[in-house]
């Protein structure tokens with residue numbers, strides 16, 4: 001069951017029962033200070049076109065759609081706090097929260113989450129490392145996101161070690177057996193972003209790769225569990241839940257996100 005709900009998440013969260021959800025993943029706007037926009041363009045062969053491709057062949061481009069949402073907050077922590085308090089109320093006693101953010105605000109968010117969940121409930125900071133786009137000449141180019149993992153009860157929470165993938169050893173020093181078997185992935189996840197030509201690409205700004213959600217949902221929930229994403233965007237969480245046999249509630253206040261999710265998910269829902 002995939003349940004798509006449109007509206008401000010604070011109001012909609014208040015309608016969800018206490019201790020009813022097994023796993024929450026959220027990827028709120030990062031407070032970049034900009035409107036996040038993605039244009040979808042169509043290219044067609046045109047000898048007077050503005051783009052030049054292989055062998056000098058010319059193409060013209062046409063913008064067919066622009067999707068976006070606001071990402072500028074005067075009081076970002078004040079915006080998040082009541083929503084994260086609702087998240088804590090809604091989580092089952094053995095449930096977990098994964099909070100996706102980046103270098104701009106993650107440290108303030110960690111302090112807020114420690115206040116709501118308790119410091120002992122902080123389990124991991126996962127670093128999602130990617131390599132895409134330009135490099136600043138004035139500082140180290142930021143090429144990672146941070147995902148904070150909290151368990152409501154740090155003594156008893158769902159975590160399937162066996163579901164963690166094996167990754168290859170990088171060093172030739174490892175023996176033949178180890179090289180063949182690989183090693184368990186850690187809290188640093190190397191994964192490309194959703195590429196322009198990727199089959200997953202929806203055109204929604206800041207769409208996250210299914211592989212990131214797959215790791216989280218496989219290890220921190222069971223088949224048939226209920227997962228919640230209340231900053232759902234293009235519905236990546238819902239897509240992975242469908243593939244892994246989890247139920248899912250997806251909330252967003254942007255009508256473009258809602259219609260995109262319906263297209264992406266409802267045929268199979």
Ligand SMILES: C[S@@+](CC[C@H](N)C(=O)[O-])C[C@H]1O[C@@H](n2cnc3c(N)ncnc32)[C@H](O)[C@@H]1O
Nearest residue numbers: 008009027069207208231233234236252253254
């Ligand atoms: C970074 S995007 C999420 C992207 C998503 N993880 C994906 O893979 O496509 C953040 C989303 O939060 C939504 N949003 C922002 N404020 C909201 C609010 N108060 N209530 C509901 N949704 C909100 C935006 O419309 C946007 O779609």
